[in-house]
Amino acid sequence: MIKARITVTLKEGVLDPQGKAIEGSLSALGFKDVGSVRQGKVFDIELKGENKVEAEQSLNSMCAKLLSNTVIEDYRVAII
Amino acid sequence: MISALTKICGHPPELVWHSETEIPKTDLIVIPGGFSYGDYLRSGAIAARSAVMESIKxxxxxxxxxxGVCNGFQILAEAGLLPGAMMRNSGLKFVCREVKLVVTNANTMFSSNYQQNQIIRCPVAHHDGNFFADTKTLKQIENKGQVVFRYAENTNPNGSVNDIAGITNTQGNVLGMMPHPENLVEDFHGGSDGKGIFESLLGANRSKAA
Known part of the structure; x- marks a missing residue:
């Protein structure tokens, strides 16, 4: 079994209305050191098998085909 | 949408389930609004990968x-049949109201019954209608006349870049729009400004058949 974590974030330059709202709320709570907040998504995926190279290829393909929209998002694949 | 199509075309549309792999021969495919798969992951993302989409492509x-209207537009963009992507509305709220649209290209099969720059009324109801495209793509769709509808001044409900409300593909046969023209097609709705889209399509079909 291979465990992986995929992180999807908005590309630089893409406005993030949700991140902005969270940023405002953190600031209102007194966290004055917050410069900016970008919201993203995390997927924890378990894969059958033990081949990490194949797993990584498969995970990248999942990101390109479904888990991220590459028009607006970047993704990172990490095998845990 | 079914009701509007039935009234305007004179017969009901054929309904196709998302798991179908073939669509019967047709003159028009409509992907209506609503929600698909609870809008999980991204609006339209999962529906865009459903079996029927291969046939639509x-x-x-x-x-x-x-x-494609509303969720239909989101699905077409997610499927790569239209450029760009939909983001959460800039105001973060679900917007359900009437806006005004400028017909910025009346020279398409979807808009030929309108006048260039005509302003029409149209209802919107969405949470993720904030159209985004990178600078290069945006330049391309603007230069090629792919922007068919734009929110009129001060009515942009979602922060959409360049006030874009509806775009076509480069070929001009796929239109996606966030507003719901099917909800303003008869007196009962309080107006019929949305009817022009369906009548344009009927006209294009008639001239093709002639």
């Missing part, structure tokens, strides 16, 4: 008119 390539 083949029809799109053949030049068959395809209209």
């Amino acid at each position: 083949i029809y799109a390539k053949k030049g068959v008119p395809i209209l």
Whole structure:
């Protein structure tokens, strides 16, 4: 079994209305050191098998085909 | 949408389930609004990968008119049949109201019954209608006249870049729009400004048949 974590974030330059709202709320709570907040998504995926190279290829393909929209998002694949 | 199509075309549309792999021969494909798969992951993302989309992609390539409204627009963008992507509304709220649209290209099969720069009324109801495209793509769709509808001044409900409300593909046979023209097609709705889209399509079909 291979465990992986995929992180999807908005590309630089893409406005993030949700991140902005969270940023405002953190600031209102007194966290004055917050410069900016970008919201993203995390997927924890378990894969059958033990081949990490194949797993990584498969995970990248999942990101390109479904888990991220590459028009607006970047993704990172990490095998845990 | 079913009701509007039935009234305007004179007969009900054929309904196709998302798991179908073939769509019967048709003059028009409509992907209506609503929600698909709870809008999980991203609005329209999962529906865009459903079985029926393969058939829709083949029809799109053949030049068959395809209209996607609201969630239908999100699905077409997620499927790569239209450029750009939909983001959460800039105000973060679900917007349900009437806006005004400028017909910025009346020279398409979807808009020929309108006048260039005509302003029409149209209802919107969405949470993720904030159209985004990178600078290069945006330049391309603007230069090629792919922007068919733009929110009129001060009515942009979602922060959409360049006030874009509806765009076509480069071929001009696929239109996606966030507003709901089917909800303003008869007196009962309080107006019929949305009817022009369906009448444009009927006109294009008639002239093709003639």
